[in-house]
Amino acid sequence: MLQERIPDLAKFVEPDRVRREVYTDPTIFELEMQRIHERVWIYCGHESQVPQPGDYYAVQIGRQPMLMVRGKDGGVHVLYNRCPHRGNMMCGDRHGSAGEFFRCSYHSWTFQHDGTLRTIPMMESGYEGTRWTRDNPDCNMKRAARVESYRGFVFASLSEEGPTLAEFLGPSRIAFDDMCDRAPEGEVEIVPNCFRVVQHSNWKIFLENQLDALHPSVTHQSTGRAARDVEIAIEKRTGHAPLSYHMLSAFATVTIDKWDVFQTLNYPHGHCILTGYMGLRPKDPDTLAYERVMEKAYGKARAEEILGVNIHHVLIYPGLSVQSPLQQLRAVRPLGVDKTLTEIWHFRLKGAPEPIYRRSLAYYNLVNSPATMINADDLENFWKCQQGLASEGGDWVSFHRHFGRDIAKEGYVETGPNMGTSEAPMRNQMKAWSELMSKD
Amino acid sequence: MATKRKGASPRKALKKRAVRSSKPARAVKSAAVTRLNGRDTQHAVEQFLYRQAEYLDTKRWQNYIDLFSGDGIYWMPPDPSHTTWEGMPAIFAEDQNLMTVRMNRVLHPDAWSQRPLWGTNHVVGNVTIESEKPNGDVVVRSRFHMMELRRDDVRHFAGSYVHHLKRTKDGYRIKLQRVDMTNAQAAYDYVLQVWV
Ligand code: FES
Ligand SMILES: [Fe+2]
Numbered sequence: 001m002l003q004e005r006i007p008d009l010a011k012f013v014e015p016d017r018v019r020r021e022v023y024t025d026p027t028i029f030e031l032e033m034q035r036i037h038e039r040v041w042i043y044c045g046h047e048s049q050v051p052q053p054g055d056y057y058a059v060q061i062g063r064q065p066m067l068m069v070r071g072k073d074g075g076v077h078v079l080y081n082r083c084p085h086r087g088n089m090m091c092g093d094r095h096g097s098a099g100e101f102f103r104c105s106y107h108s109w110t111f112q113h114d115g116t117l118r119t120i121p122m123m124e125s126g127y128e129g130t131r132w133t134r135d136n137p138d139c140n141m142k143r144a145a146r147v148e149s150y151r152g153f154v155f156a157s158l159s160e161e162g163p164t165l166a167e168f169l170g171p172s173r174i175a176f177d178d179m180c181d182r183a184p185e186g187e188v189e190i191v192p193n194c195f196r197v198v199q200h201s202n203w204k205i206f207l208e209n210q211l212d213a214l215h216p217s218v219t220h221q222s223t224g225r226a227a228r229d230v231e232i233a234i235e236k237r238t239g240h241a242p243l244s245y246h247m248l249s250a251f252a253t254v255t256i257d258k259w260d261v262f263q264t265l266n267y268p269h270g271h272c273i274l275t276g277y278m279g280l281r282p283k284d285p286d287t288l289a290y291e292r293v294m295e296k297a298y299g300k301a302r303a304e305e306i307l308g309v310n311i312h313h314v315l316i317y318p319g320l321s322v323q324s325p326l327q328q329l330r331a332v333r334p335l336g337v338d339k340t341l342t343e344i345w346h347f348r349l350k351g352a353p354e355p356i357y358r359r360s361l362a363y364y365n366l367v368n369s370p371a372t373m374i375n376a377d378d379l380e381n382f383w384k385c386q387q388g389l390a391s392e393g394g395d396w397v398s399f400h401r402h403f404g405r406d407i408a409k410e411g412y413v414e415t416g417p418n419m420g421t422s423e424a425p426m427r428n429q430m431k432a433w434s435e436l437m438s439k440d
Numbered sequence: 441m442a443t444k445r446k447g448a449s450p451r452k453a454l455k456k457r458a459v460r461s462s463k464p465a466r467a468v469k470s471a472a473v474t475r476l477n478g479r480d481t482q483h484a485v486e487q488f489l490y491r492q493a494e495y496l497d498t499k500r501w502q503n504y505i506d507l508f509s510g511d512g513i514y515w516m517p518p519d520p521s522h523t524t525w526e527g528m529p530a531i532f533a534e535d536q537n538l539m540t541v542r543m544n545r546v547l548h549p550d551a552w553s554q555r556p557l558w559g560t561n562h563v564v565g566n567v568t569i570e571s572e573k574p575n576g577d578v579v580v581r582s583r584f585h586m587m588e589l590r591r592d593d594v595r596h597f598a599g600s601y602v603h604h605l606k607r608t609k610d611g612y613r614i615k616l617q618r619v620d621m622t623n624a625q626a627a628y629d630y631v632l633q634v635w636v
Contacts, residue, residue, distance in 0.1 A: 341627055346529065371516070
């Protein structure tokens with residue numbers, strides 16, 4: 001049906017440009033939800049969000065309201081947040097505990113944590129002779145078709161078919177390896193707080209911005225300069241300013257011409273990595289103490305290998321953006337063609353000294369809180385993009401920068417030397433988009 | 441309990457009360473003095489809170505920052521259960537240095553999201569003095585309601601303030617301002633530009 005209304009989807013995307021309707025047409029959005037978000041692996045949450053049996057978190061996959069819940073057997077399940085009786089939503093809170101079992105607020109049907117029907121009041125007398133019997137799978141809360149986790153990060157796919165999570169992630173799994181390996185104990189745990197920010201723009205505009213090396217020095221220069229001035233003043237007064245000022249002032253000191261030295265790596269399924277930039281190994285006592293703990297845990301060579309990983313950002317298409325060296329991620333939940341929710345989480349490196357946690361926490365607060373002086377200007381651009389794309393002032397979005405100069409490698413595409421501001425990541429995302437959208 | 445109450449004659453109880461209230465006549469007098477002081481404190485604190493809100497609504501950012509002591513903190517927790525900003529996720533946890541970054545950024549000509557600037561109106565009320573130390577330091581609770589207009593959009597924010605005020609020769613200075621904004625529990629439709 002939908003496809004009939006979009007007769008020739010292929011004509012919307014060319015290798016170096018995309019038609020504006022891809023960001024503004026509600027019909028295309030519906031089709032994206034069906035063919036992309038409700039099929040591929042979508043990040044649900046981290047296992048440490050649901051430590052006890054019955055603990056749950058509500059999560060949106062495409063248009064589907066889901067629950068991530070810890071079972072009595074220790075496994076994590078992902079269920080549709082819906083009662084199979086008359087369709088009542090099962091859990092009305094964003095998170096909480098279901099207790100021993102789910103109990104529907106309408107007629108008191110109860111379900112195990114894996115969704116299996118437990119009890120129906122007066123079941124024998126009420127359902128004898130009907131086709132509503134315990135062995136009817138429709139009696140259970142419906143489960144996500146597939147659930148897998150990687151190093152504690154839980155993903156679900158609402159389609160029976162498709163690559164395994166490991167195949168899907170491919171080299172982008174370095175996002176989780178880099179995050180967990182930086183913990184002396186090899187794992188991270190959730191910091192129980194989620195900053196949720198609504199953007200008045202299409203979900204793809206957010207993703208395209210994540211690896212856009214061309215924008216930070218322009219979009220964020222006001223904050224960078226303001227922070228640089230205060231950083232200098234503090235340095236004059238005390239000889240040393242906290243690292244958090246440097247995190248902000250870098251937006252001014254790393255000017256637009258300096259971003260080309262970084263590099264993007266572009267993988268199948270739309271995933272991309274932006275290397276470089278996060279110089280998080282200063283020689284201060286906190287860092288040195290942490291490095292000693294790491295050496296003790298992993299040995300000198302392995303610790304050096306872990307701490308030397310040179311990643312700024314990993315984008316896991318179509319719904320996750322990870323800053324592994326700072327242990328934070330943003331999960332993207334499309335709410336409509338021009339409305340997107342991001343859920344922003346921070347993780348603690350298990351076994352790392354407190355100051356290392358505090359350092360990444362400072363970044364989380366400054367860059368990702370709802371009072372952010374950084375993302376505020378991104379959100380402004382996203383909204384303006386959405387406004388501009390709704391106009392008939394032009395039909396195309398341009399992704400021409402350094403087009404034709406990408407270097408195809410074994411299994412990935414990398415940007416040419418000194419072409420860090422290439423729009424290769426956007427082209428790579430749209431390539432994945434076209435592939436997914438063309439499948440019935 | 442019940443029998444005891446029954447046993448005591450009403451007149452006796454009345455007498456007892458009369459004795460109790462009439463006995464320390466001097467104490468009553470001093471209580472009256474304390475009350476008068478309390479009224480002064482109440483008035484001074486209210487004026488301080490109203491002035492702070494006025495600085496926000498008239499965009500006198502430097503005056504606003506100057507209301508904080510050198511080690512003062514403006515803190516907005518994301519969750520009412522938090523008891524400290526240290527080591528915790530926070531919507532704001534800013535000292536005068538960070539507040540200066542925020543001010544300079546807002547004033548920078550290329551702060552894109554700050555053009556056009558927004559307008560706000562704060563109303564502060566329910567001002568209750570929680571405690572007052574002999575040195576004049578007070579802890580005061582209040583409630584606020586803020587309306588914001590940006591482009592054509594109106595937003596409302598409301599919540600509570602707890603101010604820990606230090607008495608100095610130049611008047612009160614804020615050692616800690618805790619802001620529990622009710623909206624903090626919901627997703628943010630756009631972000632906060634400056635302090636609330
Ligand atoms: S709708 Fe859930 S028990 Fe009836
Ligand atoms: Fe940005």
